[in-house]
Amino acid sequence: MLDQNKFDGDDPYYPARNLSYVVGKGGRLRRHRYLGELRSFLWPTVVAAALIGAVYVSTITRFGRNDWSNILLAVAVLTSVPLGSALILAGLRRHSSAIFTAALVTIGLLSTAVTVLSALRLPISYQGIMLAAPILIMAMAYANLRFQRTFRAHVVLAAFNNAGEVSTELGSIPIVEADAGNLEDAEILLIDPQTHHSEAWSKVLATCYLRGIEIMPWSAYREILLGRLEVKSFEVSHLAYTPSQVFYTRCKRLLDIIIVLATLPITVPIALLVMGYIGLRDGFPVIFVQDRRGYGGKSFRMYKLRTMYNGTEGGSTTVSDSRIIPGCNLIRKLRFDELPQLYNILRGDMSLIGPRPVAEYVAESSAALEPKYGLRSLVLPGITGWAQVRSGYAATPEEEIEKLSYDLYYIKHLSVDLDIYIVFKTIRTVLFGAGR
Structure with a gap:
């Protein structure tokens, strides 16, 4: 009282x-989490602003414009768009449509910026704005994707039987008992639904709700943090696809074909140059064909450019492998040896993105070790995939099972957002050598 x-x-x-x-x-x-969340957008926002400014200035000056006061004012307004997008997106944590949300917010702010410039009667270059817009949207979409997949909050784990093992796996996060007093600095409380939806923990959960502490199952946090599922506990019945996922899977095949056909003017000349180089160094044929495990567990013939000396193909390889033709390490690094698989995509054997198809002998040895290995065939295999950008090369059946946990995560969370994120990660992998 x-x-x-x-x-x-x-x-x-x-x-x-x-x-x-x-x-x-x-x-x-x-605690003020907003400024911490905003830091996730820092470098993509800076890069986007710099690129927008550069594209707009280069476009407008190409036509002889030199009224720099008007040009710089227009650039200042346009470069404020990524900052405004970051300020809005940083406040929208935990939503499933990162790409759509980022695009919607960014396009809305860009339209507002153009309206402001028009109201000021500034002579602006609409061509420059149109050229800068895709860069801006892509940068903010990537920033929002990263933001939705990271945690910058103080996370604690509610005590239960296996809390110690879970805490270690998740980075030794603190464990709290059924006492609301020790949640002073917590921002996210991880719970085990079977244990903590009980009378003993009702006061703690109610206190978290009143204090604004986010409550999340530890398994969901683990999925987001590590990007993989627990293979042993996974069942197909756990999959519950949303209408947007169903719609995307229906469109994915058409998108694959459109992208392959649209990039042929680039990919075909590159493939011909590489084929000519391999032919000159080690003769013909330059195409390597191997049976791989595909959709529904069926076998298909996958095509690659041969980067190893004739008669030495097959088995695991390393960067210093003596079987690799000189110069072909770079070809493998840039993934040019995968270009013939565009034909596999047109045939319907593969998709651009999906679990990487493995050789039949690898699939058989892995399935003998883990019967659920065949579940990775629930979707079309891909040239690149979530496991490829999140884990290294699998040289043993045990490592294949570890990669399976990433493939199952992809199957569960399949979406246009995740596929675009994989594209970004694949580009980074190719440029900087991370992953495989």
Whole structure:
């Protein structure tokens, strides 16, 4: 019960100019997470602003414009768009449509910026804006994808039987008992639904709700943090696709064909040059054909450019492998040896993105070790995939099972957002050598 004598005019808490009295009685001030979240957008925002400015200036000056006061004012307004997008997106944590949300926010702000410039009657270059817009949208989409897949909050784990093992796997996060008092600095509480949806923990969960502490199953946090599933506990019945996922899978085949056909003017000359180089160094044929495990567990013939000396193909390889033709390490690094698989995509054997198809002998040895290995064939295999950008090369059946956990994650979370994120990660892998 409050002491009424505290509210006389001589008391330092009267009149109340802050919340110190409330805090003194046990209230709590929430930590400011927004600025920390905003840091995730820092470098993509800076890069986007710089590219937009450069594209706009180069476009408008190409036509002889030199009224720099107008040009710089237009650039200042346009470069404020990625900053505004970051400010909005940083406040929209935990949504499933990262690409769509980022595009919608960015296009809306860009339209506002153009309206402002038009209202100021500035002579602007619409061509420059149109050229800069795709760069801006892609940069903010990538930033939002990264943001949705990272955690910058203080995370704690509610105690239960296997809490110690889970804590170690998730990076030794603190374990809390059924006492709301030790949640002082917590921002996310991880729970085990079977254990903590109980009377013993009801007070803690209610306190978290009132304090604005996010409550999340530890398994869901693990999936987002590590990007993989627990193979032993996974069942096909766990899959529950949303209407947007179903719609995307129906469109994915058409998108694959459109992308392959649209890039042929680039991919065909590159493939012919590489084929000519391999033919000159080690003769013909330059195409390597191997039976791979495909969709539904069926076998198909997959095509690659041969990067190893004739008669030495097959088996695991390393960068310093003596069987690799000189110069072909670079071809493998840039994935040019995979170009013939565009034909596999047109045939319907593969997709651009999906679990990487493995040789039949690898599939058989891995399935003998883990019967659920065949579940990776629930979707079309791909040239690149989630396992390829998240884990290294698998040289043993045990490592193949580890990669299976990433493939199952992809199958569960299949979406246009995840596929675009894989494309970004694949480009980084090719340029910087991370992953395989």
